[in-house]
Amino acid sequence: MRVITGSARGRRLKELEGMETRPTTDRVKEGLFSALQFDIEGRRVLDLFAGTGQLGIECLSRGAASAVFVERRPDAVQLIRDNLRTTELQDRARVVAGEAMAFLEGREKFDLVFLDPPYQSGLLEQALDRLTRFDILNPHGIIVAEHPADRRLPPLPPPYRLRRTYRYGKIAVSLYRREPDQENEEQRP
Template identity: 60%
Template sequence: MRVITGTARGKRLKELPGMDTRPTTDRVKEGLFNIIQFDIPGRRVLDLFAGTGQLGIECLSRGAAWCDFVDHSPAAMKIVRDNVKACNLTDRAAFHQTEFDAFLASAKGPYDLVFLDPPYASDCIKQALERMTAIDIVSRNGIIVCESPVEAQLPELAAPYEKGRDYRYGKIKLTLYRRSV
């Protein structure tokens, strides 16, 4: 697992041992960043189920202004901190070892770009979407990126959020939501 481009291009990232986390595959990550590449520079990012931190790190490497990394697992947060430090990006990052809903309850938005890639077996993605839209922490023209299994049915969200198209990569699906105003 490597950073694709930017200031940390080619940097190898550590992964958690075992099967507790499922890092985004290179193919999916490349597709994702081809879709959002022009929406990254200068933006505030939230990597809500950070795992290894690779999505937030990729954004920082490509010029994002800030990233909040959130994960409840102490082992995951250690890996995220190590990866961010190895990429020399700690000056634009904050680390929050807490449950996603606890973080959202006190989040200091708005965020321009939010990544939701929770464990597939959980219902966390729908809960996070509901909570984020209820507290409205996404900026005008902001984007929420959800990674899920292809068969997952993600909800429509109330205005001003619009569900965009799904992008399929084998058994994985990316769904983008945009906040219009």
């Protein structure tokens, strides 16, 4: 598993042993970052259920302003810190050891949120619900949800809307965009 492009291009990232943490495949990661390439630079990123941290690290390598990595497993938290040191991106990163759902209640705002929990856990739908309920995305922000291709994700309430779903064999990635608030957009010069 390597960083695709940017300041840490080609750096090899460590992975955890076993099947509990399932890193995003290279094919999915390449397709995903091709779709997001103009939505990363200067943005605040949240890598929820971070695992190895590879998605947030890829964003930092591509010029994201900052990234927060949330992971509950102590061994994964240490691995994320190691991968950040390897890529020399720790100065714009914060690693949070804790439960993803509790973190969402903190009300920090982000521009790009990655959701890739264990597929059969039901956590993806819970995270989508909390993200929209606590409205932690900035206007024009994007939620990236990885899920099995045969599972359809629920529609989200306004101002969120499904932008597109990409399919990569048995894996799908759905992108939701937070539309701007009408009253705020009308007041812009």
